[in-house]
Amino acid sequence: MKRSPSLVALVVRRIAFFAGLAMLAQMAGVFSEYSSDAHNLGRLAIEMETRALAKGVVATDGPLAYSLPAERRARYQDAKNGYLVRVRAVKSGALLFANCNCENHFLPLDVKPVTFWMQEIKPGRPLYVAGGRIVTTGAEPVIVEIAILGDPDGVIEEVLAHEVFDHMALPMSLMLIFVLGATIFSIAQALRPVARASDQVATLDPLKSPERLPTTAMPREIARFTQAVNASFDRVVELMRSQKLLTSAISHEVRTPLAVAQLELEKIPDPRARKVEQDLGALNHLVEQFTDLARLEGAALSAKETIHPARLAEQVVGDLAGLVYASGKSIEFVDAGAAVFEGHKALVENALRNLIENAARHAPDGATIRVEAGPGATFSVLDDGRAPPPLADASRPGLGLKIVKRIAEIHGGRFAWSHVPDTGVAAHLDFSRARRNKI
Numbered sequence: 131m132k133r134s135p136s137l138v139a140l141v142v143r144r145i146a147f148f149a150g151l152a153m154l155a156q157m158a159g160v161f162s163e164y165s166s167d168a169h170n171l172g173r174l175a176i177e178m179e180t181r182a183l184a185k186g187v188v189a190t191d192g193p194l195a196y197s198l199p200a201e202r203r204a205r206y207q208d209a210k211n212g213y214l215v216r217v218r219a220v221k222s223g224a225l226l227f228a229n230c231n232c233e234n235h236f237l238p239l240d241v242k243p244v245t246f247w248m249q250e251i252k253p254g255r256p257l258y259v260a261g262g263r264i265v266t267t268g269a270e271p272v273i274v275e276i277a278i279l280g281d282p283d284g285v286i287e288e289v290l291a292h293e294v295f296d297h298m299a300l301p302m303s304l305m306l307i308f309v310l311g312a313t314i315f316s317i318a319q320a321l322r323p324v325a326r327a328s329d330q331v332a333t334l335d336p337l338k339s340p341e342r343l344p345t346t347a348m349p350r351e352i353a354r355f356t357q358a359v360n361a362s363f364d365r366v367v368e369l370m371r372s373q374k375l376l377t378s379a380i381s382h383e384v385r386t387p388l389a390v391a392q393l394e395l396e397k398i399p400d401p402r403a404r405k406v407e408q409d410l411g412a413l414n415h416l417v418e419q420f421t422d423l424a425r426l427e428g429a430a431l432s433a434k435e436t437i438h439p440a441r442l443a444e445q446v447v448g449d450l451a452g453l454v455y456a457s458g459k460s461i462e463f464v465d466a467g468a469a470v471f472e473g474h475k476a477l478v479e480n481a482l483r484n485l486i487e488n489a490a491r492h493a494p495d496g497a498t499i500r501v502e503a504g505p506g507a508t509f510s511v512l513d514d515g516r517a518p519p520p521l522a523d524a525s526r527p528g529l530g531l532k533i534v535k536r537i538a539e540i541h542g543g544r545f546a547w548s549h550v551p552d553t554g555v556a557a558h559l560d561f562s563r564a565r566r567n568k569i
Contacts, residue, residue, distance in 0.1 A: 138317050142314065145310060160290070160298060161290060168250075172257060172259035174293065175285050176263070181265075182201065185199045186199045187265065187272055194219055194224070194267075194270060196226035196227040198227070206276075211282065212282050213276065213278060213279070214277040214279070215230075215276050216230070216276075218272065220272060220273055246262070262275030322347075324356075327348075327356060334363070343356050344356075388413060439508070439561075442475065446486065447462075449483075459498065462501070464502045467504040467505040474541070477537045477541075478537065478561070480537065481534040481545075482501075482511070482559070486511055488511075488531070493513040493554060497514055498513065507561040507562050508558065509559040512557075514554055543562070
């Protein structure tokens with residue numbers, strides 16, 4: 131089964147998705163704005179190229195020198211490429227580098243250089259522009275002048291990419307990181323009470339605990355859902371209480387006429403009366419199970435006591451030995467290293483009785499029922515019948531097994547039973563958790 135994504139993952143994905151859409155929309159706006167403004171693109175191109183070319187100025191103790199930077203060498207090595215450059219000292223006027231002899235695109239040598247200048251040689255696209263700016267390096271500032279004629283290398287695309295990264299991608303990425311961080315933190319904080327409530331759900335018992343899921347510090351929408359869960363929980367509690375009262379009432383109303391009928395049947399000396407007596411005995415056993423089921427939840431609220439599994443099992447085996455032998459089977463008890471635990475003795479005894487009686491009813495004649503106490507806080511009931519009648523399948527256990535299962539749950543334990551090949555049936559009650567609670 132595919133695991134559902136967390137709320138944090140869903141929100142982060144959606145924020146990232148819409149942030150990406152916003153960045154694409156803004157990028158389209160930037161490209162649209164700059165592509166229609168050739169003058170601004172020319173200015174940005176001059177600033178970018180002169181900044182890169184200024185790295186080639188070498189300032190030493192001697193006179194200034196210049197060498198084309200490696201990243202611009204292929205573009206400005208030859209003026210035939212459509213990119214012209216001239217670098218000269220501002221104070222002395224010394225020419226440091228030039229790849230052309232085209233003063234008509236640059237400031238005359240006798241004109242005092244200005245901090246920045248620009249001239250459109252031809253308006254529009256492709257880019258035809260000239261300009262320069264003064265760069266301070268070492269002892270004397272220099273002026274770097276360039277001319278772009280047709281832009282065959284695509285300087286304008288580099289300018290656009292540079293602008294997008296500097297003024298949009300980087301700031302928005304930083305903002306996205308902060309937004310995602312704040313979102314994750316906020317959601318995690320908001321879901322903390324929800325996580326505590328989900329942990330508490332597993333421990334709530336409708337008839338054992340009056341507690342309900344807390345809504346303190348929960349977001350309003352989740353608190354409303356939690357209140358609805360609590361209301362459903364209350365309805366389940368009321369339904370279980372009504373069912374318990376109904377079961378108890380029916381059991382008590384039926385037992386009295388059953389007892390009267392059995393007394394009257396004992397006075398009739400007829401084989402058919404004996405058969406009816408057996409049927410009434412089975413019905414009386416069913417009613418007793420209903421009564422036990424109705425009393426379970428109330429018994430679970432009583433105080434616990436120390437249970438010695440070996441003593442308890444030996445006592446139950448002794449009490450039921452007559453019943454087992456009368457059904458044509460035998461019974462034995464084995465102490466397999468039992469350990470004491472805390473629990474409700476009457477309930478545990480009831481569960482063990484149910485398992486032994488179940489084995490006595492379903493095991494074939496001549497089978498031996500083996501009752502083990504241990505190892506630890508466990509009980510096992512096994513029979514050695516080779517071909518036992520099939521018990522109710524695990525999805526539809528009988529009423530007696532339902533009682534056993536509920537008794538195990540009340541103690542935080544586990545009940546399991548299965549067919550053992552070539553052996554018969556094995557039923558196991560594990561109260562190890564009750565033992566750990568005692569320790």
